[in-house]
Amino acid sequence: MGSILTRNGRHTALIRLKKHGHIVHSESKTFGSKREAEKWMKHREVELEKQQVRSLDPILSDVIDRYINENEKIIGRTKAQCLRTIKKADIGKLPVSKIDSVAVSAWLKGMNVQPSTRGNYLSHLRAVAGVARDLWDYPLDPDQLRKAAVAGNKMGTVKKSNTRTRRPSVEEMNRIVDYFRDRDRRGEGFIPMTDIIEFALFSCRRQDEITRIEWVDVQKERVLVRDMKHPGQKIGNDTSCRIPPEAARVIDRQPRVSDRVFPFVTKSVSSAFTKACAFLEIDNLHFHDLRHEGTSRLFEMGWTIPQVAEVTGHRSWASLKRYAHLEHSGDKWAGWTTVLPPVASS
Numbered sequence: 001m002g003s004i005l006t007r008n009g010r011h012t013a014l015i016r017l018k019k020h021g022h023i024v025h026s027e028s029k030t031f032g033s034k035r036e037a038e039k040w041m042k043h044r045e046v047e048l049e050k051q052q053v054r055s056l057d058p059i060l061s062d063v064i065d066r067y068i069n070e071n072e073k074i075i076g077r078t079k080a081q082c083l084r085t086i087k088k089a090d091i092g093k094l095p096v097s098k099i100d101s102v103a104v105s106a107w108l109k110g111m112n113v114q115p116s117t118r119g120n121y122l123s124h125l126r127a128v129a130g131v132a133r134d135l136w137d138y139p140l141d142p143d144q145l146r147k148a149a150v151a152g153n154k155m156g157t158v159k160k161s162n163t164r165t166r167r168p169s170v171e172e173m174n175r176i177v178d179y180f181r182d183r184d185r186r187g188e189g190f191i192p193m194t195d196i197i198e199f200a201l202f203s204c205r206r207q208d209e210i211t212r213i214e215w216v217d218v219q220k221e222r223v224l225v226r227d228m229k230h231p232g233q234k235i236g237n238d239t240s241c242r243i244p245p246e247a248a249r250v251i252d253r254q255p256r257v258s259d260r261v262f263p264f265v266t267k268s269v270s271s272a273f274t275k276a277c278a279f280l281e282i283d284n285l286h287f288h289d290l291r292h293e294g295t296s297r298l299f300e301m302g303w304t305i306p307q308v309a310e311v312t313g314h315r316s317w318a319s320l321k322r323y324a325h326l327e328h329s330g331d332k333w334a335g336w337t338t339v340l341p342p343v344a345s346s
Contacts, residue, residue: 002041004034013041017048057139060099061092066136067128082124096132096140104148108157115152115159122149122158164286165325167293170332172282173197177338179276191264193272194338195250197290199262201333203247204294204312204323207287208266214259218243218251228313242310244298246333253339295323301331 002015011034017025025048031037064083068075075083086092091099091107104125108118126145132138152158168176177197183189200210209225217224221243228239243251254261273287291312298308305317314320 002045004037004041006034011037013037013044015041015044015048056137057095057097059093060096060140061087063096063132063136063138063140064092064128067131078120079124082121083128086121086125096138099140100144101147101151104145105151105157108148108152115157118152119149119158119160122152163322164289164292166284166286166289167296167325167327168282168285168289170336172280172285173201173336175280175282176273176276179280180272181340189272191268191272192254192262193269193276195254196262196264196269197273198338199247199250200287200290201294201297202244202250204291204298205241205247206291207269211260211262211264211266211269213261215256215261216259218261221245221248225313239313241313244311246337292323292325295320296325296327297331297333299324300326300329302329 002013005012005014010030010032012028012030014028015026016023027044029037029040031040064087068080068083089107090110091103094103104122108122111118111121122145126142126149129140129142129145132140133142149158177194180189180193180197184194196210199205200207203210203223205213205225206229209228212226213223217226222240223243225239225241228237251261257263270287277283277285295308295312298311305320308324309315309320312320312323314323
């Protein structure tokens with residue numbers, strides 16, 4: 001790797017590193033004595049060998065940094081948070097060659113989270129492993145992560161998220177709407193929750209999608225849903241979706257006070273709904289269940305899979321069927337609205 005050239009009483013230590021027949025590193029230094037040149041050359045060869053080992057077998061946190069920095073696709077918020085957590089964990093400090101199914105299983109078991117959450121973390125790490133091996137030739141073996149996933153499923157350490165089947169009843173929704181009407185009458189509500197609830201039910205939109213809709217996104221019977229959630233892509237996944245007439249009526253009655261149709265904070269909407277359910281002692285009902293209800297309603301009304309997917313934005317039946325929990329036929333929400341009926345004249 002190194003050699004010493006002597007000329008005019010001066011001794012130059014020359015070090016060259018080759019990879020696949022090509023010089024990838026070269027450096028030299030000249031000394032007054034050959035002994036000094038040899039000493040420096042041996043010292044530098046040891047240092048460079050250590051650096052080369054580190055570069056071929058980096059610690060996991062460095063690989064994650066490279067994955068993030070060189071990724072030309074925008075990484076979603078949830079995935080970025082998971083990768084940051086992995087970097088800070090003990091497994092993030094390991095050389096990637098040491099990350100086998102045993103190490104991964106120990107890391108997963110030590111996480112104080114639900115098995116489904118562990119599965120999400122492992123899924124994101126497997127994405128990094130595939131790139132690290134195939135693109136950079138790092139000894140991070142995706143098969144070891146697959147084995148950890150299989151073993152985790154068998155032991156209950158890792159599992160997919162449970163499919164929710166909770167659907168609200170008309171009586172429950174009436175109670176929730178009355179709760180928010182009462183708050184509005186007392187001047188305690190600054191978010192039009194009744195309208196947002198009705199729109200969520202009939203549009204099948206997620207809460208963060210609802211608060212992102214801009215007036216320019218609404219075109220006749222369709223709405224452009226920006227950055228729609230998708231397992232392989234979220235940022236830039238803008239999707240045009242059909243708006244059922246019941247949801248369109250809610251949009252039509254919104255005041256144009258902002259660029260957005262519903263200019264409110266997503267977490268505030270979710271929090272208000274959760275507090276209402278807790279106050280009313282309505283058990284195990286989430287705002288997201290309105291999307292399930294709206295999707296199931298369309299199927300119960302006789303809509304086809306392509307027709308429903310045009311509303312929900314799903315690309316496959318495998319994803320869409322998680323939202324279809326049929327109970328009966330027909331439209332149980334026929335005529336239901338959050339708008340108070342007009343007072344009859346005496």
